[in-house]
Amino acid sequence: MAAAAAAPAPAPTVFLLMVNGQIESARFPEFDDLYCKYCFVYGPDWAPTTGLEEGISQITSKNRDAQQALVWNFPIDITFKSTNPSGWPQIVVSVYGPDLFGNDVVRGYGAVHVPFIPGSHRRTIPMFVPESTSKLQKITSWLMGRHPEFTDPKVVAQGEGREVTTVRSQGFVTIAFNVVTKDMKKLGYDVSPSDMQNPSIVSLTDGIHNH
DSSP states (O other): OOOOOOOOOOOOSOEEEEEEEEEEEEEOTTOOSBEEEEEEEOOTTEEEEEEOSEEEOOOBOBOSSSSOOEEEEEEEEEEEEESSSTTOOEEEEEEEEEOTTSOEEEEEEEEEEOOSSSEEEEEEEEEEEEOOSSHHHHHHHHHHTOOOOOSSGGGGGGTHHHHSSOEEEEEEEEEEEEEEEESTGGGTOOOOGGGGGSHHHHHHTTTOOOO
16 A cells, blocks of 8 residues: 655744844943843744843953953843744843942943844944933932932833933943744745845834844
């Protein structure tokens, strides 16, 4: 008897986004002895399957060269699954360090989308901090060693952090990403470099722009 033909493999219902890399370094001309925290923010159709959603680095001091970079090389490694690109993950980075009184205070918040195109990428994120809105609050903050900060840094990814708060730009953080996707084409999404100029890709990704 002839062997029965193998049943076709079922079509995938989700695609995977695999991200690894590292939070490489930062430049904060006014500050030293800093550490960073990160977390990922993503839409309701996304879920992490492996890896870490958040982490905290060691404290690092400035290199004593002309660049005066703060180098962490702090690894990130996570895999997501999703059914559509809307709500594409962002990484939110918060940087902390001591003030004059030795208290840990936030030195910057920033966020960037995980790159859409598979491959190796480097992103430099401008960092900002919320500011006290009055001179009295600024003086009180300084005297008490308390500085405005967000209860939940994830608001940075939603844009609310800048819109409802007075903020001040302060420093930069550089992140290296290695991105791999699986089954996106089988679900009808193509994010090869040449297609990123195609408006249909932008609509599929819910208007997210590649930073």
